[in-house]
Amino acid sequence: MSSSPSPTSGQPPTLETATAQLYSQALRALQQHRYNQAVEYFQQVYQQTSVPAIYRLKVTMGLIRAHQGLGQWHLVQRLCQPLLAHRSLQVRQWATQVVQACPAVPGDHPQSPSKAVPPPVPGQSLFHYQQLNRQVGGAVDRVQPELVAGSSFTPLALPQRLLLYGLQAITAIAGAWLIIFLVHSSLRSGNRLIRAIPWPVPLSGLPALDRPQTALILSVLLALALASPWLMDWMLGRAYGQHSLPLSQLQRDHPQALRLLRRVCQGQGWALPPLRLLPVTTPLCFSYGWWGRHSRLVVSQGLLTAIGPQTLATLVSYELAHRANGDLPVMSTLGLLLLGCHGGYCRLAAWGDRQVGLGRWLLVLAAAGCYGGFWLLRQLALGLSRLRSRLCDRQVLALSQDPTALSQSLIDLTLALVRDVQQQGALHPLGLALEVLMPLSVRSALSPGSFLSPQNWPALTPDALFQDDRTNPYRYWLQANSSHPPLGERVQGCQGYIQHRQDQPPGSSPFSVARLLGQKSPLVGLCSGGVLVLALGLLARILNTLGWYGLNWVYQDPNVLKGGLLLGLGLGMLLRINPLYPAISSRRTPRSDLETILVNRPTRLPVEGQPVCLEATLIGAAGLANGLAQQYYLNWGKGLIKLAFTPPQMVWLGLGNSPYHPQAWLGRKVQVMGWGRRAGGHFWIDVAHLQASGQSLGLQDHGPLWSSLVSLGLSLAGLLIIFTGK
16 A cells, blocks of 8 residues: 555564564554544553554554544654654655645544555655665654543533534423323223223212322332333343343453543543443443443343444443433433333233133233333434434544444444344334334344345445435425434435535425325324414404304313314324325236335325335234234245234234234235335335235235325314314
C-alpha cells in the first residue's frame, strides 16, 4: 500500500511473541480499514515496555494512518509533530507529506473511511526503507498516542435533553392514565358481571370495585418502578435462566468488549454495571434499571457466539449510551410491564394448548386479554423508543468516530437474528416482549432485513434494499407503529449521508398531501368528527344567545362529542377500504418478483395495496402462543416475509381446530396471495388467500369484510350515541 504503514519486513527477534501477534493484528486491521481496532491494537503494542524503538516509530505511523482513516485530523497533526523533528530525513519527509495532506479546517469530522483518507502521498512506504530499521528515533519515543474514541460520551444538547425528558414524562403520565383506566374498567365490568349472573342469593356486587382506586394504583406503579431492576432480574432468571456474567468470562472470550466497557465507564466516572447472561441461542442485547449500579446490561449466549468482537463492542457502547442519556428509568418500568403481560400471555397459551372444551376457551380469552394489554403498552412506548434509538446512534458515532462500525454492527445483528429464526422456526418470546429495549427492531430485522445476506442475494445491495427508507417522502409519517427508526435511515445516518434540511433527498418522489390524507383517513375522520361537533356546539351557543334553542343539545350533552368521534373514525376507515384492498383478479395471478416488490418499485403508501403472489415455506410459532397469528413468516430461501392475518378470524379457526388454520401448514410449502405493504422499515403481506402446495382448498382471509364491518359498526355506534345520548 503506497505511503501507508504496511510493513513487509519480518518481525525482529527482539519482539516478543504476544506483542508480535498484536502488531500483526493491528496491521491487518489497518489494511482492512477497521481503523478503531487498529488504534486499539497499536496502543497495546506501544504500551509494552520491551518494544524496540523502531517498532515504536512504526506503531506511531500506524496510529497516524488509522486516525487519518477516522478523519481525526488534529490527532494526525499532533502525532506528526515529533516526526517532523526526527533525525531521519525519510521520517521528516513522510511526516511533512502527511501534514500537508490534512484538511485546512482543524478538528474531528467523522466520515466514512473511504472519504476520510486523503490520496496516497507519492513515494514508498517508510517501512520499505531498510536503513530505517537500523535507526533509533529518540524523538519518536516521546510520542504518547492517545485514544479519543471510546473514552467518554458527548453530553446531549439542551434541546435534545428537553425533548427526551419531556417525552419520558409524557410517556409515564400516559402510561399511568392507561393503566388506571384499564384497572377501573376491569373492576367495574367484573362488578356488572356479578350483578348480571342469576345467583341463588341475589348479589348487588362489591361497592369497593366501583370506587376509584387511583391513589392505590399510583402507589403500586411507583413501587414497581423503584423495584423494576430487581423484579426484572427475578422474572428473567425464573423464566429464562438469566444469571450473572463474570468479568473473567468476558475477559477470556471477548476482551475487546470488556476493555471498551471499562474505558467508557472510567471516562464517565461510572462503576461497571452488573452484567447478565441469558442462556438462549437468539442474539439479544438490552439494558434496564435505573442509574449506576442499579442498571443492568444483558447479553445472550447466542449474541456472544454469533457476532464478532467489533460488533459486540459497538453494541455494548450502544447500551451504555442509554445510561449516558438518562433514558433508562421509564423504559425499564415499561419493560417490566411488557415482560409481565407477554409472559402471562405465553404461559396462558401454553396452558390452553393442554386443555379442551370450556377451559380452553376461557384460557384463550385470558391470554388475549394479556396480549391486548401488552399491545397497548407497546404502542405507548414506541415514540420514546424511536427517540432513544436516534440519540444512542449519535452517541455511539461520537464515541467511536467510526461511521462504519455502528452500521456494520446493526447489519451483523440483523443477519444473526435472521439465522436464528430460520433455524428455530420462530422468534424467541423475549425478542418480541422487549423489542423496545433492543438496539434494533426485530420485526424490521426479519423483513426486509433478512434479504441483506450477500450469500443469498449477491445482486441486492443495502442501498437498493433500503432506498425506500431514505427517499420515501412520507417516511416520517409512516413510523407510528415502529419501535426503531428504519434500518435504512440509520445506516444512512452512520454513513454521513443524512440531509438535515427540509428539502427531499435526490431521487425521492414529490410529496402529495392528498395521498398522505388517504393513508391517514381514519385519523382525519376522527379529527373531522370532533371538529364538526365542536363547531356545531359553538354555533348552538351563538344561536342560544340570539334566542333560538333548537341546537342546545349539541353542547349540553357530552356524549355527542363521543358519537361524533366514532362516526368520523368509522367513515374514515370506510373510505380507504377500496384502495387498501384492490381487487385480485384470480388465484392464478403470476408469481411476483420479490426484487420488484422490495426494490424496483414506485414509492407506495401502505394504503395503496400491491397485489402479490408467492410460494415459499411457512414458518412461525406453534400453538396458542401464535393464536392471534402474529408470528407467521414465509421463508423464501433468500429472506423472510411477514404474513398478516385477520386476528378474530384466526382465533375462531384456532379454537375450532380448523384444518385451514395456518398452524396446519407450518414447515410446508404454501402459496400466498395478498397485498404487499411497506412502512416504517417493515415489509409485510396482508393475506387474501393461503393454501398448501398441491391442495385445492385453502384459507380465505376476509380482511376487507372485517374492515367493512368494523367501520360500519363504528359509524352506526356514533350515530346511535348522537341521537339517543347513550
